[in-house]
Amino acid sequence: MKHCFVRLFLIFAFFTSAPLFSQTDSIFFKNKDLLIGEIKSMDRGVITVSTAYSKEDFKVKWVQVDRILTNVPFIITTSDGIRTFGNVIGSESGKLTFKPEKSESVVLQLYNIIGINKVETRFLDRLKAEIDLGFTVAKARNQRQLTIRSRVGYLTKKWALSGSFNVLASVQDETEAIGRMDANLTYIYFLQKDWFAVGRLDFLSNTEQKLDLRSNTKLGFGKFIKRDNHLYWNFSAGTSFNNERFMGEAEKRQSAESWFGSEVNLFDVGDISLLSNVYAYPSITEKGRVRVDYRVDLKYNLPLDFYIKTGLTWNYDNKPTPGAPLHDYVWQTTFGWSWK
Structure with missing residues (x-):
């Protein structure tokens, strides 16, 4: 009976703590590689991704990215001067569908995106x-x-x-x-x-x-x-x-x-x-x-x-x-x- 309770506790702890360590973002590259982690930013042509299995962030050139999947809200800046806050609601090769906070969704070409910034809640x-x-x-x-x-x-x-x-x-x-x-x-x-x-x-x-x-x-x-x-x-x-x-x-x-x-x-x-x-x-x-x-x-x-x-x-x-x-x-x- 004691071992049964231990097993139930471990299963409960795993499923309740999993969201704390979950990596919600998927980055697909043109060479078919896949990186799962947390998109921290894309700036100056480089996307920075944090993962649970590496102490250091991954930094990859944006031109190598084919598509991204994420449910985290971001500020996205495009080369034609548009800067808006919202969510990525879809993605396909070379494109993503973005839903701004107060307007209709738009389809953006990846090469036109020059900045991605997550709005953090903590000051630091x-x-x-x-x-x-x-x-x-x-x-x-x-x-x-x-x-x-x-x-x-x-x-x-x-x-x-x-x-x-x-x-x-x-x-x-x-x-x-x-x-x-x-x-x-x-x-x-x-x-x-x-x-x-x-x-x-x-x-x-x-x-x-x-x-x-x-x-x-x-x-x-x-x-x-x-x-x-x-x-x-x-x-x-x-x-x-x-x-x-x-x-x-x-x-x-x-x-x-x-x-x-x-x-x-x-x-x-x-x-x-x-x-x-x-x-x-x-x-x-x-x-x-x-x-x-x-x-x-x-x-x-x-x-x-x-x-x-x-x-x-x-x-x-x-x-x-x-x-x-x-x-x-x-x-x-x-x-x-x-x-x-």
């Missing part, structure tokens, strides 16, 4: 993060240099929030210390047809340009000019409020600016990706003043979500504070790790 599951570190030691003048670069993102159905924090600190004997810090916080509200509204707060501190701190608050609109599984390119514009404090100056400087920006991200080129953006700030209240911020990063992906990144950041001001140069730049090479 919606986060993505990267951190890069670099450290240089030289005997000459006892030089020490530390570089830290970081980025975090948060995604919902309608909007996205991202931030970054980057630091360069260098000290050596018989020379003044060099310091540079830039950070930003960006809010994007997604509109239809590849349009978006953007609010952004930028910070910059730079000993080379005698800048104690610059805070710049931007509001505007943008549009993706091109977006597919190999690259995206957007353009944005708006107005901003600039607040600056320079070294040796007691008074803060405040000004209003217009701004124009563009960003290009090239990916799915083997293990290499390229991100570049530029922002120009013609001043409204300071006649003839123009500032420019430019950045380009080249990233090489390594196993286990590690990567090597090298990049250039350049800042220009045609009317700097007295004694400061017109421009400053920093080239950084770092080793990093990404979370999700």
Whole structure:
């Protein structure tokens, strides 16, 4: 009798716990392989799938997928600028039938889908993060240099929030210390047809340009000019409020600016990706003043979500504070790790 109760308990435990470990998604590939697991996302031409039998997520190129089956709601983004939330209700070779939350079902070609994101319920599951570190030691003048670069993102159905924090600190004997810090916080509200509204707060501190701190608050609109599984390119514009404090100056400087920006991200080129953006700030209240911020990063992906990144950041001001140069730049090479 005792063994009977044990067997009944094990059977009950198996069937009641099975849903907790069930893998609800099936991904069929063009070479006839089948992967059963949990679709976490499809971004930049790569679909990420978690399985119960592997500690590491599987990452496969989207062009290799023939069809998918899932009952989990997703945000799906297409190359013609449609971004909608709903469920996959059917699939066949090269296509899927998608039922948006508040409209009729549509048939989508897989090659037109450029993004799949599951809307997680837990706060931490919606986060993505990267951190890069670099450290240089030289005997000459006892030089020490530390570089830290970081980025975090948060995604919902309608909007996205991202931030970054980057630091360069260098000290050596018989020379003044060099310091540079830039950070930003960006809010994007997604509109239809590849349009978006953007609010952004930028910070910059730079000993080379005698800048104690610059805070710049931007509001505007943008549009993706091109977006597919190999690259995206957007353009944005708006107005901003600039607040600056320079070294040796007691008074803060405040000004209003217009701004124009563009960003290009090239990916799915083997293990290499390229991100570049530029922002120009013609001043409204300071006649003839123009500032420019430019950045380009080249990233090489390594196993286990590690990567090597090298990049250039350049800042220009045609009317700097007295004694400061017109421009400053920093080239950084770092080793990093990404979370999700």
